[in-house]
Amino acid sequence: MQKKAFALRLDPAVHAAIERLAAAELRSANAQIEMLLREALSKRGIEVQASMPPKRGRPAKED
Known part of the structure; x- marks a missing residue:
């Protein structure tokens, strides 16, 4: 999943x-x-659906 980046101005x-x-x-x-x-x-x-978490670890080896 890729996050959407944007600028956010907040009161300090x-x-x-x-x-x-x-x-x-x-x-x-x-x-x-x-x-x-x-x-x-x-x-x-x-309600906002939770996105799929990114896959972690090494890819499976192909035989």
């Missing part, structure tokens, strides 16, 4: 609060923002 106080919350929950600020957005959408009745 909001960004600092997100960074504190992310650190407390052992997440990156980016992951924290995504989680908060998903929670906000869910509260409004908009």
Whole structure:
């Protein structure tokens, strides 16, 4: 899965609060923002399907 990148302008106080919350929950600020957005959408009745996680590890050897 490829993530969509875009610029986001935040009030410095909001960004600092997100960074504190992310650190407390052992997440990156980016992951924290995504989680908060998903929670906000869910509260409004908009469910977002979780994307397939990227495949990890080495590819299987072909015989």
